[in-house]
Amino acid sequence: MIKVKIKSPVRPVVLTLAGNDCSGMAGLAMDIRTQTALGIHTAPVTTANTAQSHTGVDAVNAVDNRVLESQLKAASALPFAVIKSGLIANLQQITQIKAFVEKQPVPWVCDPVLKASSGEQLHDSASANDNTFNKSVLNNRQPNDDYLSRFKTELLPHISVITPNRDEAVALTGQPIKNHQDVEHAAEKLLAMGAQSVVIKGGHRLSQSPQFNNWCQDYFSDGNKSFWLSSKRLDTVNSRGTGCAFASALASALALEYPIYDAVVIAKMAVHQGLRLGYGHDLAQGPVSIQAFPDKQIDLPCLTSQGDFALESFKFTDCNSPAMGLYPVVDRASWIPRLAPLGVSTIQLRVKDLADEPLIDEIKSAIKLAKQHNCRLFINDYWQLAIKLGAYGVHLGQEDLDTADIEAIQKAGLALGISTHCHYEVARAHSYQPSYIACGPVYPTDSKVMPWIPHDLQGLSYWRRVLNYPLTAIGGINRSRIADVAKTGVDAIAMISAITQADDPEQVAADFVKLINTNKA
Numbered sequence: 369m370i371k372v373k374i375k376s377p378v379r380p381v382v383l384t385l386a387g388n389d390c391s392g393m394a395g396l397a398m399d400i401r402t403q404t405a406l407g408i409h410t411a412p413v414t415t416a417n418t419a420q421s422h423t424g425v426d427a428v429n430a431v432d433n434r435v436l437e438s439q440l441k442a443a444s445a446l447p448f449a450v451i452k453s454g455l456i457a458n459l460q461q462i463t464q465i466k467a468f469v470e471k472q473p474v475p476w477v478c479d480p481v482l483k484a485s486s487g488e489q490l491h492d493s494a495s496a497n498d499n500t501f502n503k504s505v506l507n508n509r510q511p512n513d514d515y516l517s518r519f520k521t522e523l524l525p526h527i528s529v530i531t532p533n534r535d536e537a538v539a540l541t542g543q544p545i546k547n548h549q550d551v552e553h554a555a556e557k558l559l560a561m562g563a564q565s566v567v568i569k570g571g572h573r574l575s576q577s578p579q580f581n582n583w584c585q586d587y588f589s590d591g592n593k594s595f596w597l598s599s600k601r602l603d604t605v606n607s608r609g610t611g612c613a614f615a616s617a618l619a620s621a622l623a624l625e626y627p628i629y630d631a632v633v634i635a636k637m638a639v640h641q642g643l644r645l646g647y648g649h650d651l652a653q654g655p656v657s658i659q660a661f662p663d664k665q666i667d668l669p670c671l672t673s674q675g676d677f678a679l680e681s682f683k684f685t686d687c688n689s690p691a692m693g694l695y696p697v698v699d700r701a702s703w704i705p706r707l708a709p710l711g712v713s714t715i716q717l718r719v720k721d722l723a724d725e726p727l728i729d730e731i732k733s734a735i736k737l738a739k740q741h742n743c744r745l746f747i748n749d750y751w752q753l754a755i756k757l758g759a760y761g762v763h764l765g766q767e768d769l770d771t772a773d774i775e776a777i778q779k780a781g782l783a784l785g786i787s788t789h790c791h792y793e794v795a796r797a798h799s800y801q802p803s804y805i806a807c808g809p810v811y812p813t814d815s816k817v818m819p820w821i822p823h824d825l826q827g828l829s830y831w832r833r834v835l836n837y838p839l840t841a842i843g844g845i846n847r848s849r850i851a852d853v854a855k856t857g858v859d860a861i862a863m864i865s866a867i868t869q870a871d872d873p874e875q876v877a878a879d880f881v882k883l884i885n886t887n888k889a
């Protein structure tokens with residue numbers, strides 16, 4: 369008999385401490401479904417066997433200390449990349465989990481589950497072994513100061529990312545939340561208490577203006593970087609398990625080695641997908657249902673530094689008609705009459721070595737030549753001169769977005785292209801609804817020093833699936849790679865060195881125009 373050897377794929381492991389929800393809507397069931405959909409192997413450690421249904425929580429049934437201890441001991445042998453926790457059911461479990469996590473050199477994503485979505489408190493203040501408490505006890509609980517204070521002093525300093533909803537943030541900080549600023553202060557307080565980073569999950573947008581109330585907003589901060597993620601509210605009742613799903617998706621993205629800023633965006637996308645695909649049953653609302661790594665623009669949030677950002681106030685002109693195609697990035701106006709007659713419809717002027725009058729003269733001359741050759745000219749960096757001198761468009765990097773007056777660019781009627789390299793930057797670009805999004809570097813490049821690992825064709829194809837914007841590929845694209853890049857379906861292929869350093873740039877550009885046309889998807 370011939371034995372077929374199958375090379376087994378490897379999945380990162382997320383050690384997941386949570387309660388079982390026997391209705392299957394939240395807790396471990398949701399964690400396992402979400403993590404599996406994102407390509408993760410879940411190692412589930414049960415903290416409680418909760419008895420709940422659509423009518424509420426009947427009992428919590430924390431597991432005995434020894435049951436938890438034996439699971440933690442056995443789980444320690446696994447090569448887990450991240451720890452994710454949900455319900456920590458009593459004070460004894462706080463002590464046990466602290467002793468466990470402080471020895472682990474991996475990130476810990478902690479969802480501080482204080483209440484079920486039906487409103488019942490889920491933890492107990494008893495020190496240990498008061499393991500079963502029923503509905504009447506649950507409903508008559510006083511706010512549990514002991515639990516909160518031990519949670520804060522013993523657990524918070526070990527948490528890599530804590531993901532409270534607004535009510536939980538209020539309980540943990542003791543401060544009311546009524547507006548965006550309160551959310552930001554609550555996050556600061558949680559950081560000051562020792563958490564390395566915080567995501568405060570929102571419900572309705574905290575805005576006085578009714579037109580903004582159909583957005584859901586989450587706030588992230590790690591003390592270095594802070595941002596708001598906003599998604600349009602979905603009209604669904606199938607939203608059970610959202611908190612567990614968010615923390616699980618975040619833990620999964622970290623286990624897949626995404627940096628924290630990207631992981632938060634991915635988690636928000638995953639939950640939006642889960643809300644879209646949530647399902648119900650005959651009796652009541654059902655759970656969110658995350659089914660795959662998120663790859664749709666409909667799930668992409670807008671990322672902004674301000675919570676009261678005027679969402680949807682930007683919409684830049686479509687620059688892909690006629691198709692952008694070959695998009696040379698050049699440093700002097702004199703390239704324009706050499707390249708435009710070869711079927712090049714879009715050119716970028718990227719000047720890095722001029723200032724003052726010579727720079728102004730170069731941009732003026734480029735704008736004039738582009739108009740003569742009916743070519744769309746984007747000016748890199750110098751958005752004020754682009755507006756003043758009447759260019760077709762502006763190309764901005766992420767650093768430029770910090771200082772550029774995007775409203776002025778829109779008001780002046782210019783097109784806008786934005787550089788992106790990761791989920792965080794794409795979500796940020798999305799909040800401006802630009803004319804195109806550039807995605808790079810596709811391959812290693814010698815034309816610019818950058819910290820990014822190249823996307824390669826797989827990464828570029830991912831962004832093509834996600835984005836409905838005209839998509840520009842850039843970085844290390846040359847004759848041997850251009851056909852494969854065109855086949856991914858990108859709208860524009862930007863390049864510097866393959867054209868400007870060629871022996872015969874006109875011939876090369878003409879060949880590239882043909883190669884793009886014959887290979888485009």
Ligand SMILES: Cc1ncc(COP(=O)(O)OP(=O)(O)O)c(N)n1
Nearest residue numbers: 748763764765766787806840842862
């Ligand atoms: C099409 C395109 N994509 C990306 C860039 C890079 O722009 P930016 O991030 O502004 O960096 P510099 O080009 O200024 O170094 C680009 N120019 N064009």
Ligand SMILES: Cc1nc(C(=O)O)sc1CCOP(=O)(O)O
Nearest residue numbers: 808809813815843844863864865
């Ligand atoms: C300027 C620039 N920006 C990039 C990005 O990824 O944002 S890659 C890049 C250099 C592109 O030059 P070449 O075609 O010679 O590789």
Ligand SMILES: [Mg+2]
Nearest residue numbers: 748749764765
């Ligand atoms: Mg720039």
